[in-house]
Amino acid sequence: xxxxxxxxxxxxxxxxxxxxxxxxxxxxxxxxxxxxxxxxxxxxxxxxxxxxxxxxxxxxxxxxxxxxxxxxxxxxxxxxxxxxxxxxxxxxxxxxxxxxxxxxxxxx
Amino acid sequence: xxxxxxxxxxxxxxxxxxxxxxxxxxxxxxxxxxxxxxxxxxxxxxxxxxxxxxxxxxxxxxxxxxxxxxxxxxxxxxxxxxxxxxxxxxxxxxxxxxxxxxxxxxxxxxxxxxxxxxxxxxxxxxxxxxxxxxxxxxxxxxxxxxxxxxxxxxxxxxxxxxxxxxxxxxxxxxxxxxxxxxxxxxxxxxxxxxxxxxxxxxxx
Numbered sequence: 001x002x003x004x005x006x007x008x009x010x011x012x013x014x015x016x017x018x019x020x021x022x023x024x025x026x027x028x029x030x031x032x033x034x035x036x037x038x039x040x041x042x043x044x045x046x047x048x049x050x051x052x053x054x055x056x057x058x059x060x061x062x063x064x065x066x067x068x069x070x071x072x073x074x075x076x077x078x079x080x081x082x083x084x085x086x087x088x089x090x091x092x093x094x095x096x097x098x099x100x101x102x103x104x105x106x107x108x
Numbered sequence: 109x110x111x112x113x114x115x116x117x118x119x120x121x122x123x124x125x126x127x128x129x130x131x132x133x134x135x136x137x138x139x140x141x142x143x144x145x146x147x148x149x150x151x152x153x154x155x156x157x158x159x160x161x162x163x164x165x166x167x168x169x170x171x172x173x174x175x176x177x178x179x180x181x182x183x184x185x186x187x188x189x190x191x192x193x194x195x196x197x198x199x200x201x202x203x204x205x206x207x208x209x210x211x212x213x214x215x216x217x218x219x220x221x222x223x224x225x226x227x228x229x230x231x232x233x234x235x236x237x238x239x240x241x242x243x244x245x246x247x248x249x250x251x252x253x254x255x256x257x258x259x260x261x262x263x264x265x266x267x268x269x270x271x272x273x274x275x276x277x278x279x280x281x282x283x284x285x286x287x288x289x290x291x292x293x294x295x296x297x298x299x300x301x302x303x304x305x306x307x308x309x310x311x312x
Contacts, residue, residue, distance in 0.1 A: 022135075022218065022221070022222060023135065023161070023190075023202070023204070023218060023219065024133040024134070024135045024200075024202045025133070026130060026131065026132075026133055026200075028128075043117045046117075046119070047117070047119045047120075050120075050125045050126050050127070050128060050130075051126045051127075051128065051130040051131070052119075052120070052126065053133060053192075053200075053202060055159070055161045055190055055202060055204075056120070056159060056192075058161040058162070059159035059160055059161050059190075060117060060118065060119055060120070060159075061117060062162075063162075064161075064162045064163050064164050064185060065161055065162070065163050065218070066163065066164060084131050084132070084133075086132070086133045086134060086135065086222060087132050087133070087134050087222075088221070088222030089222055089223060089224050089225070094308070095305060095308045097134070098224075098301050098304050098305045098308065099305070100195065100196065100199055101134065101195055101199070101201060101224070101301050102298060102301045102302070102305075103195070103196075104193065104194070104195025104196055104199060104201065105193070105195070105201075105294055105297055105298055105301065106298075108153060108193065108290065108291075108294045
């Protein structure tokens with residue numbers, strides 16, 4: 001017998017604002033799950049004991065990126081998680097970053 | 109029944125757990141038409157089994173899809189496969205495969221923002237999609253290389269003929285690849301990184 005369908009929707013913050021999260025923003029839990037958080041948020045806290053990208057969280061929870069960012073926005077606001085912003089391409093590419101990427105690829 | 113009991117969610121396998129030092133991530137996008145080998149390429153270099161993330165198609169996206177006139181409120185979701193390469197203890201590369209057809213361009217906003225660059229994976233039997241994709245990347249200022257996935261039995265065109273067919277400028281690298289092979293896919297990524305590196309050199 002399957003579990004009952006959830007009778008609520010995930011809406012995120014009341015004002016609809018979402019934190020600036022990228023697919024590759026790394027998320028790390030700062031606390032153990034408590035009964036105070038939604039089940040999906042508890043699942044995120046369990047998943048993110050080690051660093052995990054937003055894309056991976058979305059994949060493991062089978063939830064769309066936009067829904068995951070809503071959940072993460074609340075967890076960030078309550079400081080239950082920490083986020084590490086990705087390194088983004090600047091107008092002028094960062095040569096030392098590219099060299100680090102090439103060095104890593106060479107080891108594959 | 110689609111249920112998500114949070115106690116039963118499977119996370120990464122123990123060998124796929126990143127070290128706590130993993131602080132910096134970069135992304136690269138592989139874009140191409142259906143069946144061109146995006147997921148194969150992502151999978152061949154990824155250290156994890158490729159995962160899938162979804163995004164809900166916006167109304168604007170639905171409008172250009174084939175279901176015009178179909179009165180439905182059901183949201184369409186589009187899946188993107190992605191993989192991961194730990195470049196060092198700190199630096200992680202994520203590789204996203206995304207469909208190139210125009211109706212999926214709504215996915216691009218968050219995806220290409222901040223991406224180091226893109227690989228346009230092309231199938232010589234269907235060049236139109238690649239042509240549109242290349243135009244779009246140029247508009248957005250996303251640096252890219254073109255990789256020709258060699259399918260058994262597909263006509264082999266000389267690089268210069270393809271470059272001309274795609275109206276591609278001489279600076280943009282083109283490379284043949286076999287997306288099934290890790291070494292070959294890695295070479296494509298290396299070609300992209302070398303190209304990005306060359307862009308960082310001020311022109312004399």
